[in-house]
Amino acid sequence: MNSPGATVPPVGIDGVRAARELLRGVVTETPVASSRALSDLAGGPVWLKCENLQRTGSFxxxxxxxxxxxxxxxxxxxxxxxxxxxxxxxxxxxxxxxxxxxxxxxxxxxxxxxxxxxxxxxxxxxxxxxxxxxxxxxxxxxxxxxxxxxxVHPFDHPDIVAGQGTVGLEILEQVPDVATVLVGTGGGGLLGGIAAAVRGERPDVRVVGVQASGAAAWPPSIAAASPVALETMRTIADGIAVGRPGELTFAQVAALVDEIVTVDDNALSRALLVLLERAKLLVEPAGAAAVAALMEEPDRFATPVVAVLSGGNIDPLVLWHVLQHGMAAAGRYLTLRVRLSDRPGALAELLALVGRAGANVVDVAHSRFSGALPLGDVDIDLVLETRGPGHSGEVVTALRSAGHLVEGWPD
CATH class of the missing domain: 3.40.50.1100 (Rossmann fold)
Incomplete structure (x- = not known):
């Protein structure tokens, strides 16, 4: 990153090693899991460092x-x-x-x-x-x-940074040929600690921080060479929604981290969905940030990549909403308006056609009251679950081929 504010980092490899000795028998050495889906996307090995399986559900x-x-x-x-x-x-x-x-x-x-x-x-x-x-x-x-x-500050203390850095030592042992480590970041404790471990033992490995774009205090802080406070924040990733980097973590990250990238909430939702469906791993939105960055720009990061899944503590209601958001962002939900003749059996025929096309009806609304409707017609609002954008197009083609006027899908 070569920030103009970069100095000697407050926490180095010796501090992380000492923390590891202190933590032996206390914390879990969390596994790394390979991901074929993400590896195919990135064109090389991708490993997931599962801190969502740590005691208390996070690092x-x-x-x-x-x-x-x-x-x-x-x-x-x-x-x-x-x-x-x-x-x-x-x-x-x-x-x-x-x-x-x-x-x-x-x-x-x-x-x-x-x-x-x-x-x-x-x-x-x-x-x-x-x-x-x-x-x-x-x-x-x-x-x-x-x-x-x-x-006990959540990130801005050398003992906190050193303890979080033990994740980095485990990564280097578990994936010795790692080329890039992706780390979701809010205040910078985990990112700065992992960077200390990696820089101390493998300075050739790139360490990249990932922020939610709706709470991204690091890019302006790096540009200003000092911590900058955000005026507002809005993101589903509450675990990394920190409005201002700490003084200590700023010095740590500015000195050691190669790059900070951002991802939006759509990307976070898609990543959470992929981790749940393909890797069978439950993470919170903040925990999916590293994977979101990889999915957004898979050619950007040299492989083998290790993406840190920082936590898995998610409210079931939030999980439900995020999964719905992720389904929509991935093109798995299709919202259409279909015009029908207002006659008995017409709706049943439409839904049967949708079923034959392989889509699942999530919601249906029947409206006869609109000044734009010709007399004797009715509008049907459909929310359908599909297999993705390609399948959505096939469903729309089937409806139009049957003579239906369909709105909500590009011609």
Whole structure:
């Protein structure tokens, strides 16, 4: 990246190696899974580093445990406080339980109920505060100042970065010929840590960060050579929706990371769908960011590629909506308006034709009341599930060949 703000990184390979020794027997050495579908797309081997299978469902336990394990006895006695929408909360809660430390975690009022429940289940006291993670962070800092509890930042601390970097050491051992590592990034702790590990042992390997375009603070920050705060954010990938890089992580990433790319929510949804269907892996939208970048520009990255699946903690309702979005983005949902003669049996004949064409009816709406309709006609709004854009075209051709006026598909 060669940012003008690049300096000596705060965390190097020795810090990551020390964190790995600390974490032995604590965290899971997560597997890497090959993906034939993604390998065919990229023209070379693609491996998935499955941190969605880590304890607490994400990589966050690595940094959280490293940070808490290095607290003094006096700091441990005062307890710790953190702020998170989910994954960091669970990592801190579990690490604190393992080390006998009381943890208080502030979460936004709209945090996913499964994540709130899991955090409480690990033994933390959960306080719901504010509508954004920034509100929760402010409340957590105020709590720390009021009580003396140690504030555990989600990414901007050398112990956090070093702990997350142990993912990189595992990647180098599991895929020795790796050429590119793709890492979804929000605040930069995971990206900066992996970059420290990779640069320290294999400086020839490219490390690329991936951000959600609706919450992409890194490109303007790199351009400005210092952290820049976003005015607004909007993305389905709440796990990487961070409005401003940290001071420490900025120095880390600027010094070590080759490139930052962005992907939109459509790409994230498609990637999540592919991982679920083809790799049988459940990830949250943020966890699919690396795969989304690969799917968007498969020729951009030298293979073998390792894409880090950073987490798998997703609310079932969010999963349902994201999968629907992914189906639509992949051309698997077809929305049409078909005009019929308003006579008994006409709708049944239309639906039978759709079935013979191999499409599945998701929704159907029957409307007789429109000033644009000729007398005796009716409009049928259809939502169909198809096998993709090519099959959608075949369905439309079948309908038109049967004499139906079809809207919603290009001629």
């Amino acid at each position: 966050k336990i690595r940094g959280a445990y490293t940070r808490l394990a290095r607290l003094s006895p006096e700091q441990r006695a005062r307890g710790v406080v953190a702020a998170s929408a989910g994954n960091h909360a669970q990592g801190v809660a579990l690490a604190a339980a393992m080390l006998g430390i009381h943890a208080t975690v502030y979460m936004p009022e709209g945090a996913a109920l499964p994540k709130v429940g899991a955090t409480r289940g690990y033994g933390a006291t959960v306080e719901l505060h504010g509508s954004t993670i920034d509100d929760s962070i402010a409340a957590a800092i105020a709590f720390a100042e009021r009580t003396g509890a140690e504030f």
